[in-house]
Amino acid sequence: MANEKIGIVTGGNRGMGFETCRQLGRLGFRVVLCCRDPRAGEHAAATLRDEGSSVEAFRLDLTRAEEIAALVMYARRNLRRVDVLVNNAGIYLELGGTTVKDRISAFDARLEVVRAILETNLIGPFALSQGIIALMRDQGHGRVVSVTSAMGQLSDMGGGAPGFRLAAVGINGMTKIFAEELRGTDVLVNSVDPGWVRTHSPNATRSIEEGVATTVWLATLPEGGPSGQFFRDKQPLSWCPLPGSFVRSGFRPQCRFPHRVRNGFSAASDQRNAGRLCSRNWADVGLLRKSSLYIAVAEKM
Numbered sequence: 603m604a605n606e607k608i609g610i611v612t613g614g615n616r617g618m619g620f621e622t623c624r625q626l627g628r629l630g631f632r633v634v635l636c637c638r639d640p641r642a643g644e645h646a647a648a649t650l651r652d653e654g655s656s657v658e659a660f661r662l663d664l665t666r667a668e669e670i671a672a673l674v675m676y677a678r679r680n681l682r683r684v685d686v687l688v689n690n691a692g693i694y695l696e697l698g699g700t701t702v703k704d705r706i707s708a709f710d711a712r713l714e715v716v717r718a719i720l721e722t723n724l725i726g727p728f729a730l731s732q733g734i735i736a737l738m739r740d741q742g743h744g745r746v747v748s749v750t751s752a753m754g755q756l757s758d759m760g761g762g763a764p765g766f767r768l769a770a771v772g773i774n775g776m777t778k779i780f781a782e783e784l785r786g787t788d789v790l791v792n793s794v795d796p797g798w799v800r801t802h803s804p805n806a807t808r809s810i811e812e813g814v815a816t817t818v819w820l821a822t823l824p825e826g827g828p829s830g831q832f833f834r835d836k837q838p839l840s841w842c843p844l845p846g847s848f849v850r851s852g853f854r855p856q857c858r859f860p861h862r863v864r865n866g867f868s869a870a871s872d873q874r875n876a877g878r879l880c881s882r883n884w885a886d887v888g889l890l891r892k893s894s895l896y897i898a899v900a901e902k903m
């Protein structure tokens with residue numbers, strides 16, 4: 603159908619990704635359910651089609667540049683538009699070992715594990731977002747939701763799980779960067795903390811349906827909705843608020859853009875803080891360079 607809205611969800615075969623596909627399908631979206639195992643993807647898509655939704659599976663491993671490029675090409679050439687991108691897929695490999703509250707300590711973290719988490723949770727989503735958000739920018743409309751975690755919130759930064767935390771900080775930075783570059787357009791880019799959701803741990807506090815509620819809300823924001831924000835339970839979280847003692851003492855950060863001060867905090871200082879942590883030149887990382895190359899080559903085909 604020509605007016606059909608199209609949503610892409612990564613890690614759509616299980617957990618919150620699957621539920622997000624289900625809910626977008628129920629809202630009338632044509633859903634591209636991305637999955638690294640094609641058989642699992644087809645099984646999940648067929649389940650949702652049986653429920654009456656329009657869902658197709660697409661092979662996507664976020665550590666494989668050529669698969670990211672293939673999805674971007676498919677979106678441009680076949681779908682021709684994308685209304686929603688949900689960066690949901692992610693890994694968490696930092697339980698056990700010498701721990702801080704059951705999480706691998708920063709002192710014991712193995713670099714190859716940290717690198718693997720960054721590739722899946724940050725570099726891959728950034729490469730995919732580059733391609734899909736560029737299409738949204740060209741079409742003048744789009745909603746991007748990146749599922750991250752309060753573990754990537756500077757104000758709530760605890761010890762342990764350094765790979766996951768760094769990737770989540772990076773995704774939150776990515777959200778702000780794209781949102782700033784798209785300011786004034788109808789492409790809205792936000793991050794979400796789903797809370798602790800029962801996808802793995804039976805002790806978690808939220809059902810999967812509760813976990814995706816804010817994601818689906820952000821995916822269907824009306825024109826003029828928020829962008830460049832981090833949400834939990836449909837409420838904005840501050841990226842990097844000052845400690846309470848500073849706030850109580852009346853201290854306010856310097857702000858280059860006073861008109862952007864919200865809730866006593868400065869968007870500009872938020873950005874600077876996120877930017878500092880994301881200041882590494884990711885274009886030097888092999889995957890991203892390869893991905894951009896694949897996209898550039900494929901576009902010339």
Ligand SMILES: NC(=O)c1ccc[n+]([C@@H]2O[C@H](COP(=O)([O-])OP(=O)(O)OC[C@H]3O[C@@H](n4cnc5c(N)ncnc54)[C@H](OP(=O)(O)O)[C@@H]3O)[C@@H](O)[C@H]2O)c1
Pocket residue numbers: 612613614615616617618619637638639662663664665690691692693694722749750751752795796797798799800801802806
């Ligand atoms: N559950 C929570 O309490 C919680 C809290 C905060 C944030 N989050 C974040 O929310 C998101 C969804 O969580 P969840 O609990 O629903 O996760 P999940 O059940 O573990 O599912 C993760 C999904 O990501 C996919 N994936 C893993 N590596 C991938 C790769 N290299 N390329 C493409 N897809 C890949 C998995 O595919 P396979 O099936 O092939 O493994 C799976 O579909 C994750 O990003 C997670 O970090 C979760």
